[in-house]
Amino acid sequence: MALAGGRGFLIQPYFSSSFVCKNIINKPSFGVKNTFWPARLGPTSRVTRTVVRAQLRPTWLPGLDPPPYLDGSLPGDYGFDPLGLGEDPQSLKWYVQAELVHARFAMLGVAGILFTDLLRVTGIINLPLWYDAGAVKFKFANTGTLFIVQLILMGFAETKRYMDFVSPGSQAEGPFLGMEAALEGLEPGYPGGPLLNPLGLAKDIKNAGDWKLKEIKNGRLAMVAMLGFFVQAYVTHVGPIDNLVEHLSNPWHTTIIQNLSHPAS
Incomplete structure (x- = not known):
């Protein structure tokens, strides 16, 4: 199950019995580390943790999700097109x-x-x-x-x-x-x-x-x-x-x- 937090982050619940996440390989592009918050401890000592992953490419405004037609393939593409001129x-x-x-x-x-x-x-x-x-x-x-x-x-x-x-x-x-x-x-x-x-x-x-x-x-x-x-x-x-x-x-x-x-x- 995944929840969208804002436009630039993906909040994904993760369930495990330990505090070590072995499968997270994506690292953010602007220095924010993956952070884990422990939730309530149940009868079986299972811990729910939330992973916040920053977007993988820089944009002109950090945390902003770029429009889909600006996919980072153009030189100097930082997702800046507030008027939507490049949709076509x-x-x-x-x-x-x-x-x-x-x-x-x-x-x-x-x-x-x-x-x-x-x-x-x-x-x-x-x-x-x-x-x-x-x-x-x-x-x-x-x-x-x-x-x-x-x-x-x-x-x-x-x-x-x-x-x-x-x-x-x-x-x-x-x-x-x-x-x-x-x-x-x-x-x-x-x-x-x-x-x-x-x-x-x-x-x-x-x-x-x-x-x-x-x-x-x-x-x-x-x-x-x-x-x-x-x-x-x-x-x-x-x-x-x-x-x-x-x-x-x-x-x-x-x-x-x-x-x-x-x-x-």
Whole structure:
């Protein structure tokens, strides 16, 4: 007989005449040990004990039972889907690809903003603030030309990515300037070849779970960091390195609370 205790635990009565349970082999994933509570002693000295077993995989909220369609097979799956967006299997596949692409753009954005802002603050190069960079007029081409070129290049890359998602491996077929092997993806969302994987990392993409997990974790952190950059720029009107230097110079009075309560004019 088994009773469900909450959503994340299984409470199972166990009957024995000793205090040693020999058949419990499942161990919890977050350090909670199997616990036994002695019940009443009957005439035959039989003891009833209850075993509380924690769930076997970590979730974003400990003790929460993840939805059935998030079974832990996806990289970075901690059962977080409060709106139920991934109930449809096809939609879930697309959301996984969308998160992966946004994570990579966020990592590139964070690295670019911090690097250029460091060059600007140290005076090595005279650069604009990152949120003003888009308004800079370049001498080698006008803004309209740059926009059209970027639209064509990114449109081409995104179209190829979508076609590979719809038909995996199709983008390595047919002639393309002799670069077919360089454009061949390992699986949807994970390009390979010497052009897009020059270091040869995770060549065996089917067994590269650790690499996938590290990438999506860093990508999610970068997306949160980009949100922080947006809020900082709106409130303080300076770059992230300036914000960091100002906070370190007066950590008790230059905080997020003071900045939000007294934004720069």
